[in-house]
Amino acid sequence: MELGLRNRVAVVCAASQGLGLAVAVGFAREGAHVVICSRDSRKLAEAGKQVRAAAAEGARVVAVTADLTKAAHIKKLFRSALREFGRIDVLVTNAGGPPVGAFPDLDDRTWQRGIDLNLMSTIRCIREVLPVMQKRRWGRIINITSFAAKQPVDDLVISSTVRPGILGLSKVLANRYTREGILINSVAPGFILTARQQEIGSVRAKAAGTTVEKYIEKMGEGIPAGRFGTPEELANVIVFLGSERASYISGTTVNVDGGLMKGII
Numbered sequence: 001m002e003l004g005l006r007n008r009v010a011v012v013c014a015a016s017q018g019l020g021l022a023v024a025v026g027f028a029r030e031g032a033h034v035v036i037c038s039r040d041s042r043k044l045a046e047a048g049k050q051v052r053a054a055a056a057e058g059a060r061v062v063a064v065t066a067d068l069t070k071a072a073h074i075k076k077l078f079r080s081a082l083r084e085f086g087r088i089d090v091l092v093t094n095a096g097g098p099p100v101g102a103f104p105d106l107d108d109r110t111w112q113r114g115i116d117l118n119l120m121s122t123i124r125c126i127r128e129v130l131p132v133m134q135k136r137r138w139g140r141i142i143n144i145t146s147f148a149a150k151q152p153v154d155d156l157v158i159s160s161t162v163r164p165g166i167l168g169l170s171k172v173l174a175n176r177y178t179r180e181g182i183l184i185n186s187v188a189p190g191f192i193l194t195a196r197q198q199e200i201g202s203v204r205a206k207a208a209g210t211t212v213e214k215y216i217e218k219m220g221e222g223i224p225a226g227r228f229g230t231p232e233e234l235a236n237v238i239v240f241l242g243s244e245r246a247s248y249i250s251g252t253t254v255n256v257d258g259g260l261m262k263g264i265i
Helices: 018-029 041-054 071-085 108-136 157-180 195-208 212-221 231-241
Strands: 009-012 033-038 061-065 090-093 139-144 182-189 253-256
Touching (some): 009 018, 018 033, 018 090, 018 139, 018 231, 033 041, 041 061, 090 108, 139 157, 139 231, 157 182, 231 253
Parallel strands (some): 009 033, 009 090, 090 139, 139 182
């Protein structure tokens, strides 16, 4: 299927590894110009090489060092994208997950960082890009959240609290801006095998007195698909949602979880 992404401009946040990197590679393979960011300049440079190596002929890749918890860095990211390409067609919001922990162990500073990292970064990125998309009356915004946004997880307290707010924001904005050609959706990944899952698995495995490998194997058995997903499987869905072909999808949340979530809504 021709997705109509050639020469589109996509900004993919937190793309130095894991989900963000896979998404950036996916857009570049379709011929889109891609702007990636990370606060780790060394990892970002390496990611830029990987995305360029995978890119279709003519697709350009720009890497911008930016800490998504800082409003000034987010402004710099979008100024850089506009200076380089003069337009932004697709925004994929993404950020690392907040710490794993029980509610009594999480202080105000930890809560605030989780809010800034996941919720405020999404708000600020969308705020920057909406006027740009309104001028062209075309845009795609895809927010990477987590299955915890719909099915809370006991030891992911901050994530289970903050990420549902992103779903509410997405729905409100879709109601307002879809008529202007700006489609806004979210994706809710289940267990995707990334460094983040290794981190969570390490905490849970230690508490259970087992190894990370055994924890991941056991968790995989409880998923209808029988395994964890790959970053590329999530990226395939996001690239589609960012394309011309997803022209009648807005205000929804797509579960990419191998059947993990049990609810029907």
